[in-house]
Amino acid sequence: MALQITQSCVNCWACVDVCPNDAIYADKPHFLIDDMKCTECLGDHATPQCAAICPIEMAIVDELGEFLNPPGSLTGIPIEKLKEFGLYREVA
Amino acid sequence: MELPVISNAAPKEASGGGCSSSGCGTAPDALSHLPDHIRAKVQDHPCYSEEAHHYFARMHVAVAPACNIQCNYCNRKYDCSNESRPGVVSELLTPDQAIKKVLAVAAEIPQMTVLGIAGPGDPLANPARTFETFEQLSEKAPDIKLCVSTNGLSLPQYVDEIAKHNIDHVTITINCVDPEVGAKIYPWIYWNNKRIFGIEGAKILIEQQQKGLEMLTSRGILVKVNSVLIPGVNDEHLKEVSKIVKAKGAFLHNVMPLIAEPEHGTYYGIMEQPEPTPEQLQDLQDACAGDMAMMRHCRQCRADAVGLVGEDRGDEFTMDKIDVMDVDYEAAMVRRKEVHDSIIEKLEAQRGHTKPKPQGIPEGSRPVLMAVAGKNGLVAEHFGHAKEFLIYEASPDGVRFISHRKTELYCGGMDSCGEGDEEPDSLLDRNIKVLEGCEVVLCSKIGFEPWGKLEAAGIAPNGEHAMEPIEEAVMTVYKEIAATGRLLPSTDSLKVA
């Protein structure tokens, strides 16, 4: 059970500081989650903390590859606009 | 070593304020309304004092990447746009690297008096990195003033820590005091381990900002408030914001224009939220001014800017260059003190002689706005080379600085550039539009073509005062216009259109 960080990540560090398990580390080209350490925050918090603070849609996925913050969910920018600006993806 | 005048020690009697008679109305500078002990703290601060920013330099270090809220004018790929222009990326430093950089810069540029942490995210969302930097600095470079800016969400929690590190200038970005307005600016916040959207989130943010502001001022820590002017969202509302933050003891309110370019990928950029025109900005600054100091010379520096406000020498101090520098800070501090003392002497001398009211201007003449292509206090720039124009107002009371307006030197647009039938000189048209409301533009030189276009736009170009001090040149031109009688109410003048 672990979350993963995708190519949408902008390396902003926000998730690193809030992870209760120190599971997130800086890497190139983007940050990564150590799947041996990540518990999806079970037992610590009601929701995965990295996904609760991450400002970037599509940057975090679960084991099924589902976005925890799908396109438009954080900014409220309509999907058509996201597509127009190349900011929309179906899958990670 | 103690530097008495620029020391950042907070005065003990925090509430002893009140307006001293000497501080009211007579001094030419916009900070004159402040109580003496606050004025003493800010008058040599390049970001806060209009006169000091010509002589003293500031720098920012980018040690704080994380943020705990989202602003609709921010794309988190870039630096926090509450303090810097959106769309720029600073070199992220560890606290140790930051200390090295600050010492190197301070030794090289003795005028550097202020170190700020402003991003690239929210400094207080990175408490360990931020306070580690401050702690090391107060130890190694006690002659440097410290300041920090924040969105305010975590502020109440860290006020004591801030007081401990002797950080005496805090900037809070406050864009609203009404959660319904806030929900249009902040889509969400991260609070108590949850993401909270909309009005609910904005309400918490506003409460925290206001609480933090009160806690800081009650401890005698100076607070500047930044606001981003977003037309149609918070423009009218900012007048109320200004009243409230002033009542709570903020010493300066800085209203900055929204920057919303689609290519920055921000919510406002993509949704085509209009930016304010220079005139809208100025009207609002005037409306908020009342008896509170408005900061009009803010240039929205980037978070790792180095140097005098308006210039950036950051490229000389990248980490690879600093690594090979050998800094003797003890020796540098001695040199720094000499430089500071001589600048302060110069500033004191300037403050000492209150400018006499100009003579020979008919009573009742209306004020005139002039744009100046200036550098280091002189009319020194070629019209076409000016990266910004300084806007001055001349009136029978004298000359005062109003704002600066940026021009576009090169194309920043995505695909608006070279598209369709846009002529190459449309840039010139746009720059002339930036000068809206001005009647004269002073520069060292100006080409034939812009000359004609400016005249057609009702702005008189003037290249006769090259290399003269700006305020003198503006007054001379004002007197010339006044002498024609054009500045008097139209009934008793010739009225030249």
Ligand code: SF4
């Ligand atoms: S889900 Fe929780 S444990 Fe896993 S990386 Fe994110 S914050 Fe850490």
Ligand code: SF4
């Ligand atoms: S918070 Fe999101 S964007 Fe920032 S580093 Fe973590 S995964 Fe990347």
Ligand code: SF4
């Ligand atoms: S506080 Fe700064 S970094 Fe955070 S979202 Fe707002 S502008 Fe961006």
